[in-house]
Amino acid sequence: xxxxxxxxxxxxxxxxxxxxxxxxxxxxxxxxxxxxxxxxxxxxxxxxxxxxxxxxxxxxxxxxxxxxxxxxxxxxxxxxxxxxxxxxxxxxxxxxxxxxxxxxxxxxxxxxxx
Amino acid sequence: xxxxxxxxxxxxxxxxxxxxxxxxxxxxxxxxxxxxxxxxxxxxxxxxxxxxxxxxxxxxxxxxxxxxxxxxxxxxxxxxxxxxxxxxxxxxxxxxxxxxxxxxxxxxxxxx
Numbered sequence: 006x007x008x009x010x011x012x013x014x015x016x017x018x019x020x021x022x023x024x025x026x027x028x029x030x031x032x033x034x035x036x037x038x039x040x041x042x043x044x045x046x047x048x049x050x051x052x053x054x055x056x057x058x059x060x061x062x063x064x065x066x067x068x069x070x071x072x073x074x075x076x077x078x079x080x081x082x083x084x085x086x087x088x089x090x091x092x093x094x095x096x097x098x099x100x101x102x103x104x105x106x107x108x109x110x111x112x113x114x115x116x117x118x119x
Numbered sequence: 120x121x122x123x124x125x126x127x128x129x130x131x132x133x134x135x136x137x138x139x140x141x142x143x144x145x146x147x148x149x150x151x152x153x154x155x156x157x158x159x160x161x162x163x164x165x166x167x168x169x170x171x172x173x174x175x176x177x178x179x180x181x182x183x184x185x186x187x188x189x190x191x192x193x194x195x196x197x198x199x200x201x202x203x204x205x206x207x208x209x210x211x212x213x214x215x216x217x218x219x220x221x222x223x224x225x226x227x228x229x230x231x
Contacts, residue, residue: 008162009162038217038218040218045223045224046223046224047123047208047210047221047222047223047224048163048208048219048221049221050217050218050219050220053217053218060217061217061218064218096162096163098163104215104217105212105216105217105218105219106151106212107165108165108219110155110162110163110164111162112160112161112162113162
């Protein structure tokens, strides 16, 4: 079956621009996670949704980062006024259960801020 | 706080060599432990996991044993193949937490 998909796969933004990154989870998956992976590092947690409810946003690095999942399916991660330090791969994962135990990851969106 | 420390890469091995990638962790309580693999151009995939002390996770010839006394979860494979070339991430999940906590990854290259 279809896995987690993310779009776009690559995004180049000029500093100060707003970007929106999309995640299509596996159909029926309850939980959805966003991670940020800097070059040469492991993924770092950003936020967690259970259905449409954002239950944990403790990893969002600043108020320029905003995520939503309005219908409990597709999710969008928005970054306002992008900065160079936002350059990273943004990973989305979904899980059929509540919580983080069984996560299926998408291929990621590589964001480069110039 | 939580931390995961794993073998710094890159690691280069010849085909059929024995592989060990070390992983040690710091966490309160009894976390679940995972190894994820990232093949070139693909997303992270779960390789194996263990949920309690002395559990052994295994998959595709890879093994790792959850050692509470040494807070370790080292990844091993007896005979690596070129197709095992990838980046390997050790990760932990604290009970009741909402997110995986990852190490920095170890890049493995297997040469014929």
